[in-house]
Structures are given as C-alpha cells and as structure tokens.
C-alpha cells in the first residue's frame with residue numbers, strides 16, 4: 001500500500017505502543033462488550049479474520065474458542081505488537097489494509113473489525129473485499145465510529161461533504177489526536193451492501209451523541 005496522505009494507518013505506526021497501553025487500561029469498554037455479544041456462532045474450527053486488528057487485543061478471544069485466527073492491519077508496528085499478543089496465530093498475521101487483501105475468494109467464515117473500517121478512505125472497495133473473501137453465508141461484523149459523532153467534528157457542518165476530521169483518543173497520555181475520513185450512513189449502507197449482504201443486527205452507542213455503531217452482515 002502506498003504511504004499516501006490519506007493512508008490513515010500511519011498514525012498508528014507512530015503511536016502503536018502508546019495506543020496499546022491506553023486501551024489496556026480499559027480493555028472492555030461498552031463497545032467491545034456490545035460487539036462480542038454479536039459473535040454468537042460456535043467458533044471451533046471456524047476460519048476467522050480480524051481486519052484492522054491493531055495490536056491484537058481481540059485475537060486471543062477468537063483463538064481461545066478454537067478458531068483458526070487471522071489478523072491484518074496496514075500498520076506494521078501494530079502487527080508486530082499483535083504477534084506478541086497472540087503467539088499462536090503469529091504466522092497468520094499480516095500487513096494489509098481492509099480494502100485490498102491477498103486472501104483467496106470465499107476463505108473466511110467470519111470477518112470482524114473494530115474501529116478500523118472507517119479508516120478506509122473509500123468504503124466501497126472494503127465492502128467488496130470483505131464480500132469476496134467471505135464464504136457464502138459468512139458473517140461480517142464491524143464496529144465503527146458513528147457518523148453523528150464524526151459529523152460534530154466537521155469544519156463545514158455539511159453531512160455529505162467529504163472531509164477529514166480529527167479527534168482525540170480517550171485515555172491516551174499524552175493525548176493523541178487522530179485524523180480520519182468522515183463517512184455517512186449512506187456510505188455504509190449502499191445498494192451493493194444491501195444487495196449482497198443481509199443485515200442481521202444493528203446497534204449504536206448509548207452516549208448522548210453515540211460514538212459508535214455496529215452492524216452484523218451475512219453474505220447472501
């Protein structure tokens with residue numbers, strides 16, 4: 001992947017270790033609990049990808065339940081940390097962005113992604129890629145920043161206008177400001193997504209302005 005200005009993972013390359021320490025101090029925030037509640041299928045023997053796995057916080061969760069776990073992240077620094085976090089799946093971790101991977105067609109039973117998909121500058125290639133690598137009937141469960149939360153950070157208060165926004169990651173010392181693209185609900189629920197996937201579940205954060213939403217999709 002080219003190191004373009006819109007390659008948002010570069011920030012995680014720089015901040016990887018500090019990010020990991022901050023997350024460890026609050027490893028099971030509400031969003032992660034809500035996410036895991038959606039992982040209801042038996043994982044034993046299943047092929048699972050955590051796309052945008054970061055430092056690998058969730059990899060042991062899937063590995064301990066008997067899944068054959070893969071993880072990807074475009075940040076090499078994050079993947080290096082993830083190898084320490086989940087030694088049993090270290091050989092299956094690789095540096096790749098969600099929008100273009102080297103996996104074969106129809107490879108995974110389940111793809112998960114927490115707070116990573118929204119970093120893709122354009123979501124459509126990412127949804128197409130997830131659809132390509134999932135088996136028919138396979139699940140894609142993702143959690144991203146809520147478009148309303150993102151909207152509040154826009155310089156121009158124009159919901160549909162393409163913009164890069166900045167926000168501060170909670171709990172990081174020193175505070176860390178992250179840039180990311182601003183996506184709308186229409187970017188997530190496109191005709192392609194609604195045609196090629198079945199929407200099984202949707203949930204959003206309970207904060208006054210929700211920070212996140214999650215969707216559970218099944219490949220048709």
Ligand SMILES: C[S@@+](CC[C@H](N)C(=O)[O-])C[C@H]1O[C@@H](n2cnc3c(N)ncnc32)[C@H](O)[C@@H]1O
Pocket residue numbers: 007008009010012013023051052053054055056057073074075078096097098099113114115116117119120121
């Ligand atoms: C907030 S962290 C979340 C990491 C992990 N999923 C977790 O829950 O701790 C965001 C991650 O998204 C990754 N990322 C950035 N751009 C990405 C892309 N295009 N595809 C996949 N992941 C990306 C970053 O490198 C970073 O590791």
